[in-house]
Structure formats: C-alpha cells, structure tokens
Amino acid sequence: MxxxxxxxxxxxxxxxxxxxxxxxxxxxxxxxxxxxxxxxxxxxxxxxxxxxxxxxxxxxxxxxxxxxxxxxxxxxxxxxxxxxxxxxxxxxxxxxxxxxxxxxxxxxxxxxxxxxxxxxxxxxxxxxxxxxxxxxxxxxxxxxxxxxxxxxxxxxxxxxxxxxxxxxxxxxxxxxxxxxxxxxxxxxxxxxxxxxxxxxxxxxxxxxxxxVSGFLVADPSVVKNPKAIDVITYRELRELSYMGATVLHEDAIFPVRKEGIPINIRNTNSPEDKGTLIVEGTCRKPRFVITGIAGKKDFASITVEKAMMNAEVGFCKKVLEVFEENEISIEHMPSGIDTMTIFVHQDEFEEKEQKVIAGIHRSVEPDFLELESDLALIAVVGRGMKATRGTSGRIFSALAHANVNVKMIDQGSSELNIIIGVRNHDFKDAINAIYDIFVNTMI
The missing domain is CATH 3.40.1160.10 (Acetylglutamate kinase-like)
Structure with missing residues (x-):
C-alpha cells in the first residue's frame, strides 16, 4: 500500500x-x-x-x-x-x-x-x-x-x-x-x-x-446532528461542493479521479472514525435514498416569456449573451416551452439589472419579463434516487407539510440530483423537511 x-x-x-x-x-x-x-x-x-x-x-x-x-x-x-x-x-x-x-x-x-x-x-x-x-x-x-x-x-x-x-x-x-x-x-x-x-x-x-469525521448528509448549522456519509462518488461530491459543501476543495477531485484513486476524509482528533470514502463508482448501496443536501442563499431569478420561443432558433443564445456581455455568471437555467428562467447571484446582478433588462428586450423582444430576488437553491443529491420511484413526489410532500412554497424544481437527466428553488426565509425549513423525510423516517 x-x-x-x-x-x-x-x-x-x-x-x-x-x-x-x-x-x-x-x-x-x-x-x-x-x-x-x-x-x-x-x-x-x-x-x-x-x-x-x-x-x-x-x-x-x-x-x-x-x-x-x-x-x-x-x-x-x-x-x-x-x-x-x-x-x-x-x-x-x-x-x-x-x-x-x-x-x-x-x-x-x-x-x-x-x-x-x-x-x-x-x-x-x-x-x-x-x-x-x-x-x-x-x-x-x-x-x-x-x-x-x-x-x-x-x-x-x-x-x-x-x-x-x-x-x-x-x-x-x-x-x-x-x-x-x-x-x-x-x-x-x-x-x-x-x-x-x-x-x-x-x-x-x-x-x-x-x-471533522467526513462529509455529513446536511450542514450541521442547519440540521441538528446530521448523519455522516459513508461512501460518496466523485460526481455526487461535485454536485454538493458546487452548492456549498466545503469539507474538501472541489478542484482536489480531478487529479485523483483520472487515476481512480479514492479519497478518505478523516478526523485527526478522532482517528478511529472511518470517515467518508470518495470513489469513482461503487456497488455499495447508500444508507439512504439521498446521499446529501446542500444549498446556497441570495439568488435572483430572471424569467423571460415569449410565445413560440421554442421555435425561434438561437433564442436562448441571445439571452445568455446579454449576461455574458455584463460579466454575470449563470448558476441555473430551467426552461419551459415558452419560458426560460435564469438564476444568478443577487449581489452580482443588482448593479447591472437595468442593463440586463434592456439588453434582453433588445435581443429577443420578450412578451413578459419578471424578476424575483431573495431566493435560495437547494441540491438534493444521491445515486440511490435513480433506482427509487417517487423521489420528487416525496420532496414536494415534505415541503408542503413544512409550508414551504417551491419556486422551482428541476431534475437532471442523470437522475443524480434535484435542484429546488425556495425563498431565503424558507431555506432552513426546506432542508430540514427534506432531511427528515429521507433520513429520519428511514432510521
């Protein structure tokens, strides 16, 4: 070894x-x-x-x-x-x-x-x-x-x-x-x-x-005494790191991932703890349907609506170019048949919001444009979700029970993560509700 x-x-x-x-x-x-x-x-x-x-x-x-x-x-x-x-x-x-x-x-x-x-x-x-x-x-x-x-x-x-x-x-x-x-x-x-x-x-x-003794299913400042993650894949870790989990620098994954070398997060003060093993892939079934929950606050959303936008070649490109010209990075972009919504960091956007609005109007002549602020994005990540029916439904049920209004929900094609948008003031309640239904009810 x-x-x-x-x-x-x-x-x-x-x-x-x-x-x-x-x-x-x-x-x-x-x-x-x-x-x-x-x-x-x-x-x-x-x-x-x-x-x-x-x-x-x-x-x-x-x-x-x-x-x-x-x-x-x-x-x-x-x-x-x-x-x-x-x-x-x-x-x-x-x-x-x-x-x-x-x-x-x-x-x-x-x-x-x-x-x-x-x-x-x-x-x-x-x-x-x-x-x-x-x-x-x-x-x-x-x-x-x-x-x-x-x-x-x-x-x-x-x-x-x-x-x-x-x-x-x-x-x-x-x-x-x-x-x-x-x-x-x-x-x-x-x-x-x-x-x-x-x-x-x-x-x-x-x-x-x-x-710390490895990664936890949720932030301990949000969820009381969250469970530890035994094994997590590089892909799952990337999703959680991007949304705020900070035990390991996210760029540390790439060199070892190319070589298939596992990473073991351990606790110097509790060396007997096994910690979290980070791997390329694994046959081990996760303890819970989800691997982890992470999120960030203080986003703004810009919703662009135009009839038949799906038939207009280059529509999304034109909208995104407006953000590029104003040097605003895009965090998430769910879309529908006649709508697209862009999530950005609120502090970056506020200074240039009027320039962006004017730019979008000039570029694509939308029928309707709506701004919302003080939003949070939460990522529910887990390789176990792919083989489990009704994951999205359980999330909706948990959030409804906690009186949290969902502003947006989007699931990637890999079925590895689900992104949920809520109000800033609902951030903690939302994470606790999701943790409770996937972890506490399974114990």
Whole structure:
C-alpha cells in the first residue's frame, strides 16, 4: 500500500496537534507522503497563520511609519512556529528562514509568496519531526507563464523526484512559475496538492485529515446532528461542493479521479472514525435514498416569456449573451416551452439589472419579463434516487407539510440530483423537511 496524507490547518495548529498527526502517520507504514497546511486556529478566537502572513506582507508594502507594526506581526508569526518547535522538543532554528522572508517582503515578492510561507515553514517542521525528506513544493508543483497549473509538467517532475524519495513531506498550497516566482492555488489549495502528489506516486489511497469525521448528509448549522456519509462518488461530491459543501476543495477531485484513486476524509482528533470514502463508482448501496443536501442563499431569478420561443432558433443564445456581455455568471437555467428562467447571484446582478433588462428586450423582444430576488437553491443529491420511484413526489410532500412554497424544481437527466428553488426565509425549513423525510423516517 502507498498512501498520501494531507493534514489541514486545524490538524497542525499547535505542537499537540502535530503529535496527533505524527501518531497517525507512524501507525501505518503505507503513509509515506505528507502534505501539511499552514497552522490554523488554536482556539475559535485565534488567527490562521496564512491570514497573519497576508497582513504582515501588506504592512511591508506600506510606508515606513508601519515598520514597527510590520516587525510586531512578523515576530508574532515567528512565535507561532517557535511555540510548535518547543512543544515538539525540536532543535531546529528558523532564524535564517525568517531573515529570507523579511528580505523577500521588503522586495515585494508578492502576496502568493507571502501566503505560501505558512505551508513552507510547517513542512520544514513536519519533515524534521518525522525524519522524512523535505521537498519544496516550488521545485515540483509547476505553473505556466500565465499562472495556470501545468498538470503534465508537474506530474513528470514530481514523479521523477519522488521515485527516489521513499518518504517525504511536500508543503501544500503553492508551486512556482517558470521564472521561479511562487504561485498559490486558491484558498484551501493544500487539498489540491495532496491530490496531485497522490496521482504522481500512483497512491492506493489519498487520506485528507481535517477536524471533522467526513462529509455529513446536511450542514450541521442547519440540521441538528446530521448523519455522516459513508461512501460518496466523485460526481455526487461535485454536485454538493458546487452548492456549498466545503469539507474538501472541489478542484482536489480531478487529479485523483483520472487515476481512480479514492479519497478518505478523516478526523485527526478522532482517528478511529472511518470517515467518508470518495470513489469513482461503487456497488455499495447508500444508507439512504439521498446521499446529501446542500444549498446556497441570495439568488435572483430572471424569467423571460415569449410565445413560440421554442421555435425561434438561437433564442436562448441571445439571452445568455446579454449576461455574458455584463460579466454575470449563470448558476441555473430551467426552461419551459415558452419560458426560460435564469438564476444568478443577487449581489452580482443588482448593479447591472437595468442593463440586463434592456439588453434582453433588445435581443429577443420578450412578451413578459419578471424578476424575483431573495431566493435560495437547494441540491438534493444521491445515486440511490435513480433506482427509487417517487423521489420528487416525496420532496414536494415534505415541503408542503413544512409550508414551504417551491419556486422551482428541476431534475437532471442523470437522475443524480434535484435542484429546488425556495425563498431565503424558507431555506432552513426546506432542508430540514427534506432531511427528515429521507433520513429520519428511514432510521
């Protein structure tokens, strides 16, 4: 077995958390490649090191009057790492590293460089503590001249480097462009690094260790004590991630999916929990008809109505071009014979709503145009729905019983998900009603 293990910020926020991670790694010889994040929050009121680095770099780029504040912030960051070093009983000294950081900050090396130092320094400490080799991600994670991730080059360089390195720590979140300039992924990108490394070493498993025991059927801030998901497919996860489920960075799926490598979401604080297994496909029957429920609030809808629009070639294209010209992304687009409705983020749309309305009138001359705001979209996702009759009916029944008015319902041809539109104020009631009828009534 060959496993890649990634530990999130909360899993490496302190010396005590480092020790937990090390025990997990040392318990299984197959855990050979480790991807650390930067130290996260030690307490709810604490600050993540990445946020501290962003602030420190901003101070470094300001006038000399902020010099003292800059030094204080840099010292605070240093103190976080010194605290971990002391707690682990390590003899390593990061003085030279912080001298380099100070110099680079003064040279305005960029926000990406600044943010990456959290993972970089944590990687050095983790490698020292485990006795593993340290591989700087800037040497093996490649971006092109435009700052786009270079999949092929990275896989070649990383595979070659790690083929001679049986055990290594590779910091997450960043890489470098051809000239050596550090480039980061989007926030939470250490998940992506772990997936990239798993692909490069042909891992049997990619374990992603965090502070929760896998994915839950629903958001615990909406549903009280929701059940955990044992197994979920990549397709189901994509649907849930798109609609707000955030345990794993959604782009982390792609590298391992190409290789058929499963991802296991585990809890550093409860390592005995099996967590959630993410796979390409499975014969295992889900515990419930649905796999998960996720949603987002604050959408607006624009309904365009015109008689015989279905016979007018290019009608939808003309409408969508209006949104493209105004740089407004479209979230969902259910349609009927003579109507089409476009869901967009309300905050994006409000500034340009009159331009969009005028553009639609010029482009397609609608018979009627209606706007609605303060809407929420909820995705009910599950591979079990395909083989179960009456899923939509049960959703309607549950929402009606909860006195929730359904503004829109749309089922994809794959029968993997059903999208429901409701008012913002009905958001929690709708999710709880759906959860209750598919989960609580099945227990």
């Amino acid at each position: 060959n496993k890649v293990v990634k530990f999130g910020g909360s899993s490496l926020a302190s010396a005590e958390q480092f020790k937990k991670a090390a025990r997990i790694i040392n318990k299984d010889e197959a855990r050979r490649y480790v991807i650390p994040s930067a130290p996260g929050k030690r307490t709810p009121g604490d600050t993540k090191v990445t946020d501290m680095l962003y602030r420190c770099y901003n101070l470094a780029t300001m006038d000399d009057e902020y010099e003292e504040e800059f030094e204080e912030q840099l010292s605070a960051i240093r103190a976080r790492y010194d605290e971990i070093i002391a707690g682990l009983g390590l003899s390593i000294d990061l003085s030279d590293e912080f001298k380099t950081i100070r110099t680079k900050f003064s040279q305005k090396a960029g926000r990406d460089y600044a943010a990456s130092r959290g993972e970089y320094l944590n990687g050095i400490l983790m490698a020292e503590y485990l006795g593993f080799a340290f591989v700087d991600a800037a040497e093996v994670i490649c971006f092109d001249e435009e700052g786009n991730f270079d999949d092929e080059r990275t896989n070649d360089v990383l595979s070659k480097r790690l083929s001679d390195t049986p055990k290594a720590v590779i910091p997450g979140f960043y890489g470098s462009m051809p000239g050596g300039k550090v480039k980061t992924f989007s926030r939470g990108g250490s998940d992506i690094t772990g997936s990239i490394v798993a692909k490069a070493v042909h891992a049997d498993m990619y374990e992603n260790w965090t502070d």
